[in-house]
Amino acid sequence: MSDKGTPILHMLDPSEHVSPFDVNMATDAGFKVIIPYTHVELKKVTALVQDAIFSRPPNYGPQTGVFFGGKDAILALDMMKAAKEAMVPPFELSTFADPAGSFTTAAAMVACVEKVLKDKFNTDWKGVKVAIFGATGVVGFASSIITALEGAKVQLVAHRGVERVVKAAELSKERFGVDLEAVPGETPEQKRDIIAGADVIFAAAAAGVQVVSKEHKELAKNLKVIADVNAVPPAGVEGMELFMNGEPLPGCSALGVGPLAIGDVKYKTESGLFKQMIASDKAVHFDFRDAFALARSFCS
Ligand SMILES: NC(=O)c1ccc[n+]([C@@H]2O[C@H](COP(=O)([O-])OP(=O)(O)OC[C@H]3O[C@@H](n4cnc5c(N)ncnc54)[C@H](OP(=O)(O)O)[C@@H]3O)[C@@H](O)[C@H]2O)c1
Incomplete structure (x- = not known):
């Protein structure tokens, strides 16, 4: 089995704290290191992502996750876009936006x-x-x-x-x-x-x-x-x-x-997306569309 590195989740949140619910979900899904960042502005995302990607070899990239929380759907999507644009292939990481769940x-x-x-x-x-x-x-x-x-x-x-x-x-x-x-x-x-x-x-x-x-x-x-x-x-x-x-x-x-x-399907969906981030061999990016595709699979 290839060495993928320790699963690390950087949780970026524009508000004053990250969600304990999401911290628990990420931990139970298998992230070993979880770091909360609060009061994060959109303009800071590029620097934070580039700081994260260059510190690990490219094959560790998919297990380096960035999660976008907060209470603003559009801001979370804008942060995710900024993160994707900040990547310098082959130095990449995985992202997941789920503001307030x-x-x-x-x-x-x-x-x-x-x-x-x-x-x-x-x-x-x-x-x-x-x-x-x-x-x-x-x-x-x-x-x-x-x-x-x-x-x-x-x-x-x-x-x-x-x-x-x-x-x-x-x-x-x-x-x-x-x-x-x-x-x-x-x-x-x-x-x-x-x-x-x-x-x-x-x-x-x-x-x-x-x-x-x-x-x-x-x-x-x-x-x-x-x-x-x-x-x-x-x-x-x-x-x-x-x-x-x-x-x-x-x-x-x-x-x-x-x-x-x-709530049962929501729980499985959020957990499932975290698990997919950890299991993937390439960087993945999840928003509400991916969440819906997975939630649907639990309801079929
Ligand atoms: N079942 C689950 O798994 C699960 C998971 C997460 C969240 N939730 C629940 O989902 C709901 C929405 O969460 P959210 O994060 O989207 O909340 P939110 O961002 O705080 O939005 C609440 C919405 O309710 C409206 N509202 C407030 N008072 C109202 C009233 N008296 N009459 C009609 N509308 C009113 C607000 O309107 P204004 O903007 O005008 O105030 C706003 O549109 C909450 O009940 C939350 O507990 C459930």
């Missing part, structure tokens, strides 16, 4: 719902109307891009001021070429209309915030599947059970996917 969580949610759509409704994402609550959050944002790339008609629901979701939609068009619809969901009437028209709902709002009530569910006549990533009571969707995975959601005709069914 959002890429692997969104990938898991979309993959779990996709399986229910396929198994119970014999359909894929093409033309499916998806309403996303918590659309300005990192999980909501990443899930909007993944589903839109699969051909869904995605609505980003604003709960306070539509301007921020309009900006997210513009950014998504520019960066990923997808058309997302920004809709105001502030008044009870606006929210009712959105829920009544949706085929799929993602409840991706902040922990402990309920966005879909019993009354909302009664209006959801077209709804096929509703997914809730929030594991902190009260549930993001009234009546959602933590491990629900395609069972009927009481009080409506839709099927539910709960936070711990999603």
